[in-house]
Amino acid sequence: MGTRRVFSREFKLESVKLVKERGASVTQAARELDVHENVLRKWMRDAEAASQRAFPGHGVMMSERAEIERLRKESAKLKIERDLLKKAAAYFARESA
Secondary structure: OOOOOOOOHHHHHHHHHHHHOOOOOHHHHHHHHOOOHHHHHHHHHHHHHHHHHOOOOOOOOOHHHHHHHHHHHHHHHHHHHHHHHHHHHHHHHHHHO
């Protein structure tokens, strides 16, 4: 199986612009750009939903993803603290008995 093609943010934005501003059909534009029609439609949905923040690229997370990642890290830290407190409580319970 072939390798997955990666397109730049500028290419995606220009592809969407080709359909929206120049009036080309999605099918025709996809054929000219050598991408699958469904890929171009997804780019159009993404551009419409996020406008300026569309296609952030590698290393740049959208705010929701960044928040989820932060919460996962915080959750892991809290689990470690909880486990430590459980062990300390069990230790002191044995000492006082």
